[in-house]
Amino acid sequence: MPDLKQTGIEVYNWFEQRLGLGAPVIAAAEHEVPSSTSSWWYVFGSGATVILILQIVTGILLALVYAPSAGNAWSSLEFLDHSIRLGWFIRAIHGWGSDFMVAIVLIHLVQVFTFGAYKFPRELTWIIGVFLLLLTLGMAFTGQVLRFDQDAYWGLGIGASILSRVPIIGGQLVDIMLGGPIIAGPTLSRFFALHVFVIPGILLAMVGLHVWMVLRLGINEWPMPGRIVDKKTYVRNYHALTEETGIPFVPDAAWKDAIFAAAMILAVIACALYFGPFGPTGQPDPTIIQTAPKPDFFFLWLYAVLAYLPPNLETPVLFIAPVLGIGAMLLLPIFAGEGEKHWSRRPVAVLMITVIAVALGVFTRLGTYTPWSPIMNAWTSDAIPPAYLHNRTPLERSGALVLQNKQCRNCHSIGGEGGLRGPALDAVAGHMTEDQIFRQVLQGGGNMPAYGNALNPSETTALVRFLSTLHGDLSPAIDASRRMVQSSDSTSSPLSSPQPATTTGH
Template identity: 70%
Template sequence: MPWYRRTYDWLERRLQLEGPIKDAVLHPVPKSTASWWYVFGSASAVLLVLQVVTGILLALVYSPSASHAWNILQMLNHQVPLGWFLRAMHGWGSNFMVAIVVIHMAQVFLFGAYKFPRELTWIIGVFLLLLTLGMAFTGQVLRFDQDAYWGLAIGASILGRVPWIGGQLVHLMLGGPIINGATLTRFFALHVFILPGTLLVLTGLHVWMVVKLGINEWPMPGRLVRRETYIQEYNELAHKDGLPFFPGAAWKDAYFAAAILLAVALCAAYFGPYGPTGTPDPTIINTVPKPDPPFLWIYTVLSYLPPEMETPFLLIVPPLAIAVLLGLPFVAGVGEKSWWRRPVAVFSVMFLAVCWASFTHLATYTPWSPKMNAWSGAPIPTAFLERRTPLERQGANVFQEKQCRNCHSIGGSGGLRGPALDDVATRLTEDQLIRQVLLGGGNMPAYGSTLSPPETTALVRFLNTLHPNYQPAASDASRAVAGQGGVPSASTVERGNGQHKTQ
């Protein structure tokens, strides 16, 4: 007996894997499933393997450090042999994986494969889609360039809008109130360990259920799903008009998966890797960051939504869409499978596909919401500098030097990304201004790591003067109460010091 046969027998006696593997590979499936419509699930699994392999190779070089990540990616692009191609394979593999998983979900939906007894298979598939999107987003953050920084800032602002626990979620995601070194470490752990590990476990469970419950048969009009008889009818169909999965149906999966890998390699060789673009710096406002292709559609939607509609949209539409997907097999778990007799299902898929394609196309030239057309070099209007203290004028200099007017306008001049600041002191107290500058919020990034304490103090003092003459600046009522109780407030002390100096 050859040595390799003796080694195989030695392992088989101890592992006993031959039987389960043969059952999985040779299990009978309906002959109608040997179709090109059934190849997307296997292609998704092959792309997952590609992402794992290329991700491991990149992790050997990558350093999740805010001071080194950008330079390491530049080194991979320009100094390491074929480093750019490895990065490109990983980046384009991510885009292809998202696309194939979405197509697979649409095919499963149209074929009614979420119905009894495959409800849990569908639910796991929904979570696999969400994990795939999570992998794509965390991978973009690890580039840690301008696109990644601003995408992360907007992602944090979206998470911060969750009622009651938004602040805690932002702290959990960023490792603190602002984007710092801990942020990249957490996203590295998510992208390399947590999300892939969960994805692999759920993929294994998903494949196991497909093997045990069988591949969904071709949906024939009039062939209804009934809980009482479906399993018996399926088994009879698989044995009477079926064939072994390998090689009867598997060869098309293999050809399609090979074609997808070839397409990924061609895109990687022709288009190259994603980024990194400019170094991450919140003071560089004159930029138009864009997310990776899987998220371009939401970029467009937020660009066209009025500011007051962003929060309701983000808090209602995505959770509602996920709830609909998860609840679908419980609402429509039996009955007709054929898309010929399910016009609502066909229309839903076509409508969503047209909307997604249109929004993604618009994102190629849609400006960041809202439009930015300012130039920070224009001087601050003199009306905002008259009768100001030296500290407040110093704050005006900080406002000018840090290019705040690229996003905000005062006196009708400036950017439109953020709200006008002519009366900001009537909306926010001094403490709230400090928190907004340091920690950010909404679509504004945090500047706590780029402003020194004296600069922050001066800037906030200047902002606190921006209110109409007839309307006083906002104040904290609790401080006034504390001052009446014998504990002087900060503003009371300041006014007292000012009167003393005048006298």
């Protein structure tokens, strides 16, 4: 019986003599790093790399079935979900892997910034990391488009409208992105090429360069207060620290990376099994305009920001803020490449991270329900609270029925029950006169559509009369200009009889 161990050694030597890859790979795995880097804070880079490999494998499996055409994309996903064994599971792993990868890359970038690892001599490593984050977000966005459901269709339409605002070349950019003036078959082909070939190719090349620079320059040591980065002495001090406290990366430091990566894989699988794949939602239909496109989780904050911005500020914020933000990240190591690394000596950096994290969290939370995706937990079957019907005339009670039957409470709340898309109606008559309520109902405004054609005159009158009784603890709103005119007419005409003063509003 042949010696399997000896046979394996001979096979390895055969390949090694021709490729010469074994020695450098072993040397890279066993290179020494400061013992302080054997920390759970240093596992995010390797975790992101493992998730990337998972995305490549699942992406290849999905590409074998997915049809990148406007007529077949949606149905091919339905076929994957329902007709291929474990097709839904592969889709779910790919979708949740995308979310986990964006999260890990973001955390890794924050950790690098907090630990001052962008400083000399790792400036270029940081710059490449910024591009890796942008490419990861690009992968997430193009992946959402490939679902080609209602969310993807209208979300892409919003993205095209934003791109069209670029001065001078906006129209040409939209044509390049969509493959023409409208969303059609060429659009999906282009996004498929971006998602499967272009972005992954650049991403893999940059990951390889990033890993090479980490191996060449070493892993950033644990920052210590008072340990200043000086370009003249840092490299010498780093090598001295490595010689004094160095440990081989494999196995002394890598075991934590391995455990973290395994935990992330298990978390992705658990989410895939419990939550299932993302979409597809309804089949894309450009004739359905009463829709509320909802982007994937990591883009919700952007939609919330756009929703709350005044229209005249949208374009400047869209094209100035991102350029300034990305530019500041890329130039950061150039202008702050020396000095303290420890976060306790860099309060401005800590404050900046805190403010950005809180802002993103708040806008993401708002993006889950306002203003395009209201929380609709008060449907037509839910009755108007009885307290709002006491001492109401028959006409006003008819207005309450109109409010209920026309599903106004999907967007507006009364008594704390209802949607959050529009303002609460508990005290609407304390802020708006009857004429203003009529105008708002008929003509709309802000985020509210016009309902002039959806209600007949009697329904409109009843609805407004009911709303006019809702002023809460406030006094009913009055039209000050009309009251002034009436007062002027009554005092200037010698034939007019005296009128009692009144504060009754509409």
